[in-house]
Amino acid sequence: MFNPAEFSAAHWALVPLIIFGRYVVFCALLYAVFYVWKRRAWLYRKIQQHFPHRADYIREIGYSAIASVIFGGISWLCLGTAVREHTLFYSDIDTYGRLWLAISIPLTLLIHDTYFYWIHRLMHHPALYRRIHLVHHKSVNPSPWAAYAFHPIESVLEAGIIPVLLFSIPLHPVSFWAFVTLMLLFNIYGHLRYELFSRKTYDHPVGRWINSSVHHNMHHEKFDGNYGLCFTIWDRLCGTLREDSMDKVEKVHGRISQGRATAETEQVNSTVISYKTSR
Ligand SMILES: [Zn+2]
Numbered sequence: 001m002f003n004p005a006e007f008s009a010a011h012w013a014l015v016p017l018i019i020f021g022r023y024v025v026f027c028a029l030l031y032a033v034f035y036v037w038k039r040r041a042w043l044y045r046k047i048q049q050h051f052p053h054r055a056d057y058i059r060e061i062g063y064s065a066i067a068s069v070i071f072g073g074i075s076w077l078c079l080g081t082a083v084r085e086h087t088l089f090y091s092d093i094d095t096y097g098r099l100w101l102a103i104s105i106p107l108t109l110l111i112h113d114t115y116f117y118w119i120h121r122l123m124h125h126p127a128l129y130r131r132i133h134l135v136h137h138k139s140v141n142p143s144p145w146a147a148y149a150f151h152p153i154e155s156v157l158e159a160g161i162i163p164v165l166l167f168s169i170p171l172h173p174v175s176f177w178a179f180v181t182l183m184l185l186f187n188i189y190g191h192l193r194y195e196l197f198s199r200k201t202y203d204h205p206v207g208r209w210i211n212s213s214v215h216h217n218m219h220h221e222k223f224d225g226n227y228g229l230c231f232t233i234w235d236r237l238c239g240t241l242r243e244d245s246m247d248k249v250e251k252v253h254g255r256i257s258q259g260r261a262t263a264e265t266e267q268v269n270s271t272v273i274s275y276k277t278s279r
C-alpha cells in the first residue's frame with residue numbers, strides 16, 4: 001500500500017483523492033487555527049491585515065482539486081506504467097543504503113527549488129503570465145487554500161518535478177512520500193499569510209537562505225521578485241530577492257513585538273481584575 005511501484009489500478013484511481021484529501025486536511029487544520037480560532041488574537045502576526053473573500057477560497061479550492069487530479073495522473077504515468085522501469089525508483093533500501101536515503105530527502109528539496117524557481121520565472125514571461133500564471137496571482141492576499149491553485153497547464157509543469165527527480169536520482173518510496181509531503185507543507189506555509197519565523201531567523205547564517213511566508217506573500221502582493229519556494233538561494237544568486245523584503249519583515253515584526261506587549265499587558269490586567277474580584 002505504501003510503495004507506488006506495487007499499486008494496483010484501484011490504488012491509482014484513489015491517488016488524486018488522497019492528494020486532494022491531504023491538502024484539505026492540512027489546510028483545514030491551519031484555517032481553523034489561524035482564520036477562525038485565533039483570528040483576532042493573532043491578527044498582529046498577519047502579513048496583510050485584511051482577510052480574503054469567500055469567492056477567493058472557492059476559486060483556490062477548485063483549482064487545487066484540478067491540480068490534485070493532474071499530480072495524481074503524472075505520478076501514475078511515471079510510477080504506475082512501464083515508464084517506471086526506465087526511472088531510478090527503487091524499492092529495497094539496501095540497494096543504496098540508509099545514508100543515501102537520508103541524503104536524498106534534502107536533495108529532492110534543493111533540486112525542486114531550482115526547478116520551481118526557473119519554471120516560476122518562465123511563468124512570469126508576459127506571454128505566459130496572463131494566460132496561465134494569473135490564475136495563481138488572482139490570490140493577491142493568498143490563504144493556505146492557494147497552495148495548489150494553479151492553471152491546469154501550470155499544474156502539469158509543476159508536476160514535471162516528479163519525472164525530473166525520478167530520472168535524475170535514485171528515489172525510495174520513503175524519500176518520495178517525504179518529498180511530496182514536505183512540498184505540500186511548505187506550499188501551505190508560503191501562502192499562510194502569517195509570519196511564523198522569528199526576526200533573528202532572517203540574520204541567521206542558515207535561516208537567511210530559507211524562504212519565509214513574508215517573502216512569498218510579497219510575491220503575491222507585488223507580482224514580481226521572490227520567486228523561490230523553499231529557499232532564497234536562486235533569488236539571491238539572480239538578484240531577484242525584492243529589495244523591500246527586509247522593510248516588510250521589519251514592519252511585520254514591529255507589529256508582532258507591539259502585539260505581544262499588548263497581549264501581555266491584557267493578560268496582567270485580567271489577572272489583576274480576577275484577583276481583585278475573587279477577594
Ligand atoms: Zn508568480
Ligand SMILES: [Zn+2]
Nearest residue numbers: 136191216220
Ligand atoms: Zn504562491
